[in-house]
Amino acid sequence: xxxxxxxxxxxxPAAAAxxxxxxxxxxxLGVHAFLMAVSLAFLAPLLLAVYASLRPYDETSEHGYFxxxxxxxxDYYQQAFSDSGMMKYFINTLIIAVPxxxxxxxxxxxxxxxxxxxxxxxxxxxLMLFTAGNLLPQQVIVTPLYVLFNRIPLPYWMSDSMTMxxxxxxxxxxxxxxxxGFCVFVLANFMRTLPQEILEAAIVDGASVWTQYWRxxxxxxxxxxxxxxxxxxxxxYNDFLWALVFISDGDKLPITSAxxxxxxxxxxxxxxxxxxxxxxxLPTLIVFLLLQRHxxxxxxxxxxxx
Amino acid sequence: xxxxRRAGRRGPRRFTRRDLAVLGVLLGxxxxxxxxxxxxxxxASIALSFTSWDGIGDIRWVGTQNYENLFTxxxxxxxxxxxNLLWLAFLGLVATPFxxxxxxxxxxxxxxxxxxxxxxxxxxxxxxAVVGFIAQLIFSRDQGALNAILGDTxxxxxxLGDPDLNIWMILLAAAWRHTGYVMILYLAGLKAVxxxxxxxxxxxxxxxxxxxxxxVFPTLRPVNVIVGxxxxxxxxxxxDIVYAVNKGRNGLELLSVLVTDNIIGEASRIGFGSAIAVVxxxxxxxxxxxxxxxxxxxxKNR
Numbered sequence: 001x002x003x004x005x006x007x008x009x010x011x012x013p014a015a016a017a018x019x020x021x022x023x024x025x026x027x028x029l030g031v032h033a034f035l036m037a038v039s040l041a042f043l044a045p046l047l048l049a050v051y052a053s054l055r056p057y058d059e060t061s062e063h064g065y066f067x068x069x070x071x072x073x074x075d076y077y078q079q080a081f082s083d084s085g086m087m088k089y090f091i092n093t094l095i096i097a098v099p100x101x102x103x104x105x106x107x108x109x110x111x112x113x114x115x116x117x118x119x120x121x122x123x124x125x126x127l128m129l130f131t132a133g134n135l136l137p138q139q140v141i142v143t144p145l146y147v148l149f150n151r152i153p154l155p156y157w158m159s160d161s162m163t164m165x166x167x168x169x170x171x172x173x174x175x176x177x178x179x180x181g182f183c184v185f186v187l188a189n190f191m192r193t194l195p196q197e198i199l200e201a202a203i204v205d206g207a208s209v210w211t212q213y214w215r216x217x218x219x220x221x222x223x224x225x226x227x228x229x230x231x232x233x234x235x236x237y238n239d240f241l242w243a244l245v246f247i248s249d250g251d252k253l254p255i256t257s258a259x260x261x262x263x264x265x266x267x268x269x270x271x272x273x274x275x276x277x278x279x280x281x282l283p284t285l286i287v288f289l290l291l292q293r294h295x296x297x298x299x300x301x302x303x304x305x306x
Numbered sequence: 307x308x309x310x311r312r313a314g315r316r317g318p319r320r321f322t323r324r325d326l327a328v329l330g331v332l333l334g335x336x337x338x339x340x341x342x343x344x345x346x347x348x349x350a351s352i353a354l355s356f357t358s359w360d361g362i363g364d365i366r367w368v369g370t371q372n373y374e375n376l377f378t379x380x381x382x383x384x385x386x387x388x389x390n391l392l393w394l395a396f397l398g399l400v401a402t403p404f405x406x407x408x409x410x411x412x413x414x415x416x417x418x419x420x421x422x423x424x425x426x427x428x429x430x431x432x433x434x435a436v437v438g439f440i441a442q443l444i445f446s447r448d449q450g451a452l453n454a455i456l457g458d459t460x461x462x463x464x465x466l467g468d469p470d471l472n473i474w475m476i477l478l479a480a481a482w483r484h485t486g487y488v489m490i491l492y493l494a495g496l497k498a499v500x501x502x503x504x505x506x507x508x509x510x511x512x513x514x515x516x517x518x519x520x521x522v523f524p525t526l527r528p529v530n531v532i533v534g535x536x537x538x539x540x541x542x543x544x545x546d547i548v549y550a551v552n553k554g555r556n557g558l559e560l561l562s563v564l565v566t567d568n569i570i571g572e573a574s575r576i577g578f579g580s581a582i583a584v585v586x587x588x589x590x591x592x593x594x595x596x597x598x599x600x601x602x603x604x605x606k607n608r
Binding site: 028031032039043107108110118119128129134135138139140142143144146148173174178181209210240241245257260273280287 | 414431439449535
C-alpha cells in the first residue's frame, strides 16, 4: 500500500502512449460520451442547488427551476447568514472537529505504532478490538451512551447543562472513540510498510518508546496523517447523528445538524434551503478541491495492501 | 495486554520503567475510550434489550418480550427491515458494479480522466444530510426539477411523498454518493495491479473482457472485501438522508430511524429501542465477523 494510489496527474496517460498516432476510434468515442454523460449527471444536482439558491422564490414557484432567470442575487445567502446565524453553527463545528481530529490522530497513531512496531503479545487482539468497533452501526451504541451522558455530571464551567449530555464534550468523546478504530487500522497498515531498520538503529542507540514513536515513526507518517486528517475532518464535519442525539440545545448544534433544525424557518422556501445546503457543502467542497490528493489517499489508504 | 519481556536478541530488558509508563497511559486512554464509547455500550444495548426501561424508573427484566412485540405488533418493523435489505441490494447490485465499471473505464487512460474522476467523486465529500436536501430540490412535487423535465404539471408525481416511490428516489440519491466512493477504491486497486499481468494475458491472446474477469478482478480481492464491507455497513447505517427528507416516515422507515425515534422521541422506550439496535447489530455482525476472520488470517501470514 502506498500513497501513490492517488490519481496520477493527467499527463500520465498521454505520456504512456506517445509513439502510436492518436486515432479517435468509435469505441473510444463511446467511452467518452458515456463518461461525459455520467459526469454531467453527477454534477447536475449540485449545479441545480447553486442555481436555485441564486433566484427568488416567487420566480421559481411561478416558472419552475428550469427557466431563465430574470434576477440573480445572493440575497438568500445573506438571509441564511443574518437570520439564522450560520456563523455560530460553523464555530460549533470547529469546536467539535478540531480537537476531535487532533485527538483521534494522536491516540490512533500511538496505538498503531504499538501494534505494528513493538513486538507485543496480543497486538492482533488489540487491532481487532479497534477495527471491529468502527464497523458497528452507530445506532447500536447510541442508546446506552445517551443514558450514560445524561448521568455524567460536569462542572458548570465545562457544560452549562451540568451534565455531559448537551455539551460539546459528549460529541467530541464519541467522535474520537468511534473514529480511533478506523485510523488505527489505516495507520497500522501504513507503518508496516516503513523500513524496520530505522527503528532498530534507534533502539540500539537506546531510544525510549516515546522517542521511537514521536521522533522517528511519526515524522515518517506525515503523508498518511495528512490524508487521514483531511478525511476525518470531512467526516466529523458531515456528522449528523451524534449531535442530533447528544445535543438538545439548538444553539450548540454543529452546522450539518443545524441545517435540519433551520428547516422549520425555511418552510416551503426551497431556494433558501438550497442556499443553506450550498453553504454547508461549500467548506467540504473547498477542502476537497484543495486537498484532493490527501482526501483520496485517505480513503484508499486502508484498501490496497501489500 | 501483557508485554513480553523474554530475553530476546535485543537484550534482557526491552522496556524501561518510563517506557512502560508511556505505554500504559497512551495505550490505556484509547483502550478505555474504545471500551467506554464502543464496546461497553454495545454490551449494554444487548442487556437493555431484555428490559422495559424508560430511562428514568427502575430497570425491569422482561425477557424476550421486546423482541416478541417487535416482530409481531410493531407495524413499522418489517417495512423498515425490508427497506434496509433493499438498500443493501441496491447498493450492492447496482451502485457498486457501476462504480467498478467507471473505475475500469477511467483506468484505461482515457483523456480528461482527471476531470471525470474529480466530478464523479465530488458527491462523496457532501454530507448525506445535504444530499437529502438536494434530493428535495429535484424530487419535490410542485417545483422539483424532475417534474419540470417531465413536464407533467397536470398531475405531478409526488416522488418523495408517495410511499411506494420515495424509497427508490432516496436510493438513487444514496447511490449518487456511494458510486463515487466505490470508484475511488477500485481506481486505487487497479493502479496497484501489476501491468505485466495484463501484458502476459494479452500475449496469450485473451480478450479485454477475459483479461479483466480472469486476471485483473481476482487480484482485486482485498479491494473487493473492503468495498463489500463498506457497502454492507453503509446500507445498515443509513439514516441521515431519510431523516433529512422526512424524518424517516411515510415509506422511508429504516431500522436506524426506529432506534432513534424510540430513544429521543417523547416516549423514551430505551429497552424497546435497544432491541431494534440488537437486530441491527446481529445482521451487521455476520458480515463483520467474516471480514475479521479474513483479516486475522492475513495478519498471521505477514
